[in-house]
Amino acid sequence: MRAKKGFALRTIAGEKILVAEGKENIDYGNIISMNESAAYLWEAIQGKDFDAEDLAKLLTDVYDVDEAVALKDSLSIIQSWKETDIIEG
Numbered sequence: 001m002r003a004k005k006g007f008a009l010r011t012i013a014g015e016k017i018l019v020a021e022g023k024e025n026i027d028y029g030n031i032i033s034m035n036e037s038a039a040y041l042w043e044a045i046q047g048k049d050f051d052a053e054d055l056a057k058l059l060t061d062v063y064d065v066d067e068a069v070a071l072k073d074s075l076s077i078i079q080s081w082k083e084t085d086i087i088e089g
Contacts, residue, residue, distance in 0.1 A: 001089040002049050009042055032084055052078055
């Protein structure tokens with residue numbers, strides 16, 4: 001999988017928000033808010049291919065979380081990113 005191009009992570013009023021850049025990507029009904037760990041993962045995967053195991057490794061490297069929990073969370077976030085159409089593959 002890979003993050004789709006044309007999205008930028010911004011901090012607005014202390015909240016991490018993923019916004020589409022460029023006229024062709026504007027969809028005001030689909031603003032994506034990310035918590036700290038999701039924003040960390042999003043930034044870490046830019047320009048790279050990734051899978052759930054890669055995300056889980058990133059989580060266990062930075063957060064005090066068990067591998068099984070990190071993998072479960074990674075699968076969940078991938079599903080969420082697929083539903084919001086911000087990743088491909």
